Amino acid sequence: MSTKSIFQTAALALAFLSTLNFQLSTVFAQGNLTPPGAPAPTMKSLDQIEPRTPISSVPFTISLSGSYYVTSNLTAGVNQSGILVAADNVTLDLNGFTLSGTGGTVGEGVSTSGPRVNIVVRNGTVRNWPGSGVNFYDSGASQTLVQNIQSISNVFTGVAVKNSSRVLDCFTVGNGTRGIVVDNECLVEHCKVSGNVYAGIGAGANSELRNNQITGNGIGLNLTGAGNIVANNMVKANADNYSMAQGNQLDLLLCEVPESIDWPARVKLAGSLNVTVSNAVTITANNVTLDLNGFTISSTFANSLNGGTAILLANASGNSDITIFNGFISGGVTYSGGYYTGPGFAYGIYYSSTPPRSVRVTGVSVSGCALDGIDLYANIYLNPGNSTIVESCTVQTTGGCGIIATAVSHSTAYLCGRSAIVADIVSDSYGYGSGTGTDGIDCSSASNCSGYSAANGDGVNCVSANNCYGFSGGAYGVYALSANNCFGQSSSGYPGIGASIAIGCFGQSSSGAGIQAGIANSCYSSGGNSAITHAYNMP
Amino acid sequence: MIHNLRFTIWLKCAVLGLLLSTINPQLSTAFAQGSLTPSGAPAPTMKTLAQIEPRTPIFSAPFTITQPGSYYLTTNLTTTVSNAIVIVVSGVSLDLNGFTISSTVANAANGGTAILLGSGLSDITIVNGHIRGGVTNNGSGVYTGSGFGSGILYDFSGNAPVNVLVSRISVSGCLDYGIFLTEGDSAVVESCTVRTIGSYGIYASTIKQSVAVDCGNLALGGDQVSGCWGQCSGSGIGVSGYTVQNCDGWSYSGDGISANTALNCYGVSNGTGSTGNGLRAYTAENCDGFSYSGNGVNAGFVAVGCVGSTQSGGTGLRAGVATSCYSSTGDGGIANKYNMP
DSSP states (O other), X not given: OOHHHHHHHHHHHHHHHHHHOGGGGGGGOOOOOSOOSSOOOOOOOHHHHOOSEEEOSSSEEEOSSEEEEEOSOEEOOTTOOSEEEOSSSEEEEOTTOEEEOOOSSOOOSEEESSSOEEEXXXXXXXXXXXXXXXXXXXXXXXXXXXXXXXXXXXSSOSEEEOTTOEEESOEEXXXXXXXXXXXXXXXXXXXXXXXXXXXXEEEOSSOEEESOEEESSSEEEEEOSSSOEEESOEEESOSEEEEEOSSOEEEEEEOSSSEEEOSSEEEEESSOEEESSSOSEEEOXXXXXXXXXXXXXXXXXXXXXXXXXXXEXXXXXXXXXXXXXEEEEEOOOEEXXXXXXXXXXXXXXXXXXXXXXXXXXXXXXXXXXXXXXXXXXXXXXXXXXXXXXXXXXXXXXXXXXXXXXXXXXXXXXXXXXXXXXXEEEEESOEEEEOSTTOOSEEEEEEESOEEEESSSSOSXXXXXXXXXXXXXXXXXXXXXXXXXXXXXXXXXXXXXXXXXXXXXXXXXXXXXXXXXXXXXXXXXXXXXXXXXXXXXXXX | OHHHHHHHHHHHXXXXXXXXXXXXXXXXXXXXXXXXXXXXXXXXXSOOHHHHOOSEEEOSSSEEEOSOEEEXXXXXXXXXXXXXXXXXXXXXXXXXXXXXXXXXXXXXXGOOEEEEEOTTOEEEEEEEEEEEOOOEEOSSSOEEXXXXXXXXXXXXXXXXXXXXXXXXXXXXXXXXXXXXXXXXXXXXXXXXXXXXXXXXXXXXXXXXXXXXXXESSOSEEEEEEESOEEEESSSSOSEEEEEEESOEEXXXXXXXXXXXXXXXXXXXXXXXXXXSOSEEEEEXXXXXXXXXXXXXXXXXXXXXSOEEEESSSSEEEEXXXXXXXXXXXXXXXXXXXXXXX
């Protein structure tokens, strides 16, 4: 190939490639020399760089709408205020600086004059004012926003806003009345409020308070009106955590005990809680759902007989519409030598006066109580009962009864000083009573149950027993008006089964009759049929 | 020539290199500090709120559910008008989330229903919360007050719902019905409590582990009822079903329990002067019944291992065939008796 043909080939190749990728051509050029346009200013004016109005001294009155910022820490004189907003549509940036009062009897950190609208203050500290740190309340301003403000040690309120306003990401501490007070239709969120003398956060009506931390105040949450929504606030270690009017929508985190639930609410444990005084959670309201959230309520009260109740239903007229679920109640009572002693609670779940109605307890474990584990009242046999359900619960080591309710299912009550399970209806459950005269299961109708009485109670004592097993150390294993497909054992002189009618049953006794019955059909009695008045279809 | 040959080789290498660089720009980085080329387009690393809680919140009432999906309450709801939540579409799960639905309608006769199901719905689940009205019983079986007419009910002008589950709901203080679904199909009510209802307490295909107390009419009615307690304050039935097992039923002057088949049940009708049956069934096994002056146990066909008794007059146990039974008034009400005295 000649040199010319080589160059031709290379030129053709480059030309071809340049059509594929236009950037290749710039590899060999110096760039475009044509000016892009006419010369233009390249600098900015000071107004362009900082268009806002500086505030460099107090007292200062904002009389025109606009955006303002503070240029340094500023301190007012005695009985002077800081910044007064006397116009609508104002944004004030404290710019990270502090506005301080010096004392006297009057003077607000940042305040409004008249019913201003659309006022914003953010990003700084207000402290030591004779009045309030931020006061948009008294003048009737609305649609205000207070954000990222620390309001500290003011004689009156930390932050006060009127209707349709927001207080966000603020820190108010050590103020003379309230940390934050809002009126109606306001939002308070992500604020930390502590050590305020009268209350942490106060609200009128129809406001929303979410995700705040409220500790160490006089009253934690102080709602004077109705229609507020309260959710996920940490309210703890206040002299009184809650003072709230009725008619609010409450989704409360239970951060400490003792606590009283006096309003319809959904309440969820924030963690395991211990009480050192009598009663942990007292519910006086109706329509309360208490989610133990997988956590434990415990007590270290020295004498459990005076230790009150872990969850007490204390409505004088009888609580109604109560749900308790998913967690543990733990006392320190143990059983030894026939006695139940130790610290903790007297009762796990109990009522104080009138029996409760429409109560459901699910998935709760109770242990170590001096008296009853779960006692919701039962009025068995001929009397109309109540409307309480206990399901999937476990109770262990209680000096009194294990479970008392209208209907009990899929539950166990073990080592109880009195009858382990007392109910109208019991199914798929196990009860173990240890004391004198203590039945394992005492009910109207029992099905698929096991009852055990270590002393002289009956293993299962009911009107109708079906598919049950009962054992007693000193009385009947199964004692029923009618017993079907049951197995009763007694290690005493009592029969294994005592029934008006027994069908398909097996009774066994150490020194008594296996079965004692008016009619026994297709049964087997370990000691013969002498205690059976009428025996059919059996040896 | 040699020069030209070297130039030719260099040129070919340069052309080849340029060509390759247009084909695979990463080749040149094989020997550098590592690839600076992003492995791909930036992708989100956070979860959206919809991914964290895909269900639809309900903030206020009245509220109508018009799209299939999963819904939950974020707060207690109070309605000032008839009906709080209306479901008009199939395929809905509604979690009351432990909250309460209530009504301030002054007269419950105008209060509608807390959760109303439209006609002919299917695949509906309602769980975990309370429904509360203001109706009370004056002690004589007269129910009046504020709030809801019913707790959970379907549109009577249309068809009953199917594939319905209502679980862990309490209903109280309603003028008409507590939880009224359908029999004979696929409606399940479990672990519910109903109290102070002017008419029916719970009505569904299958009812289990539930309680209905202080109902003006039928307290519990279903195809299969088990582990339940029903109490009627008037002349209605305490517990009614084709198959009733391990239940207690109480009625002031009606039947305590009424069933085709009753197993291990206890029925009472002991209002003063009541002539209702304590327990009435075609076949009753291991059941007990008590009546003030009616039939303690009234087994139309067969009673096995049953005990019937009365307080004043009446018949302890009435049966076509009684096997191993006992009647407090003697055997006069038994047509054929076996294995009993």
